[in-house]
Amino acid sequence: MKFMLWASLLIAVIVAINELFWIGRTSLAWVIIGLAVAVGLQAGYLLIKK
Numbered sequence: 001m002k003f004m005l006w007a008s009l010l011i012a013v014i015v016a017i018n019e020l021f022w023i024g025r026t027s028l029a030w031v032i033i034g035l036a037v038a039v040g041l042q043a044g045y046l047l048i049k050k
Helices: 002-020 026-050
Strands: none
Touching: 002 026
16 A cells, blocks of 8 residues: 555656646646645655554
């Protein structure tokens, strides 16, 4: 189970960093960054909790 949480955290970080380059080109970038941060926070919380 921890592997899935680490994978989710890694993917969320990669998506958030990738979307930083799209901020000026599209308004949807902020939404995707927000979703990536939310997923990352949930994964981080579950990793610390367990």
